[in-house]
């Protein structure tokens with residue numbers, strides 16, 4: 001007798017550099033097929049480019065027979081819509097730092113303690129709330145046209161849904177809404193007074209759906225889930241357990257954990273986001289991760305494989321070279337106007353090998369602070385799970401355990417944001433209380449060496465940071 005046809009679900013990761021789509025078996029999570037397409041570079045992008053990438057990634061019937069779909073998307077991006085749902089201007093992305101002054105002003109006006117209390121986070125230029133302030137101040141004509149502000153995943157979900165009127169089409173979830181800066185993750189409600197403070201008036205927001213509440217279905221009958229932010233999606237895809245901390249090395253470096261209660265960090269380094277499963281997702285994020293390695297490879301006239309080889313040929317500590325990797329400014333620490341700094345150069349240590357190693361060590365040292373911050377807030381750190389594009393780097397894998405100081409688990413290569421979105425879609429379809437349990441396989445776990453070299457690297461990194469930015 002032939003096997004019963006299996007039910008398929010799809011998950012989308014519309015992240016900074018590309019769209020990735022995975023189609024999975026609803027029961028097991030096994031990936032049956034997948035597609036991807038790049039996004040243009042730049043920190044402002046017309047949302048139509050994401051829709052085109054979605055089309056290219058799902059071409060040739062990738063979604064044929066799919067029963068449900070959910071979208072995970074890069075967080076915070078401001079997609080401003082007018083009365084008829086048309087895009088007012090290119091979306092300003094999470095890594096666009098033009099709202100640096102707006103964020104300083106907003107923090108001064110309300111005070112960081114009140115921001116943390118009301119929204120769970122102190123807004124940095126990544127947050128949507130600072131982008132709407134920038135729009136009001138710098139593009140008043142565009143600001144006047146704004147009827148609603150949605151996030152990248154909300155907009156794409158609306159595009160997939162393509163039903164109802166333009167406003168009903170755009171829905172969101174607690175996870176992504178918590179990154180706007182005008183939403184309370186603790187209460188699950190928007191904050192109109194913060195909208196007025198930032199924008200001078202209120203504006204429309206997408207309806208916040210529950211973690212497994214359907215948003216509707218397409219004309220073809222495919223159920224559409226609420227979707228979520230990309231990091232919340234990855235947390236769902238990894239099925240995090242107590243003591244797991246994720247370090248995601250994509251365009252952003254993100255450090256986060258699944259937590260049952262809201263976390264409030266008065267320093268603002270850890271954002272108190274919500275998760276996609278009804279809980280919380282304390283998260284530290286940097287603007288500089290995988291692309292630090294791309295830049296270092298370019299500087300050294302090699303590719304990423306060549307950079308790995310060079311970095312692995314150097315001694316730990318890169319002979320004393322230290323890189324503050326703030327090539328795109330930085331978010332944590334909050335230094336939006338910063339640039340990178342290479343410290344400790346001598347005639348003896350300025351070799352390609354040491355420079356490659358310093359790029360890997362600097363990128364990771366920047367994220368060690370996030371793991372420490374989570375620990376300081378009472379979140380257990382038993383192991384780090386390394387995901388994202390740059391987790392494939394052999395040099396990153398070699399350096400990470402020594403710097404994080406805990407076992408580093410490398411899940412099997414996979415698109416964990418897309419997988420999390422697919423798991424959400426399966427959850428929506430099931431109508432159950434909990435998402436389906438899909439196995440996550442760990443490829444390898446790397447223990448920290450006992451040589452203490454990681455501590456030396458971190459001490460030199462801290463000294464350079466304090467010399468350059470905190471004197």
Ligand SMILES: Nc1ncnc2c1ncn2[C@@H]1O[C@H](COP(=O)(O)OP(=O)(O)O)[C@@H](O)[C@H]1O
Pocket residue numbers: 015016017018249250251252290291293294304388389390391392393394
């Ligand atoms: N083997 C590798 N070594 C280092 N970086 C890599 C490797 N493979 C991919 N990357 C980098 O990963 C990044 C893409 O990762 P991804 O997690 O998809 O990013 P995003 O989600 O921000 O779009 C690119 O910058 C790419 O250069």
Ligand SMILES: O=C(CO)[C@@H](O)[C@H](O)COP(=O)(O)O
Pocket residue numbers: 015016017073074075076094126179229230231250251252253254283285
């Ligand atoms: O701003 C954040 C988290 O707060 C970023 O993590 C973005 O969500 C973009 O993620 P990637 O494209 O790097 O995955």
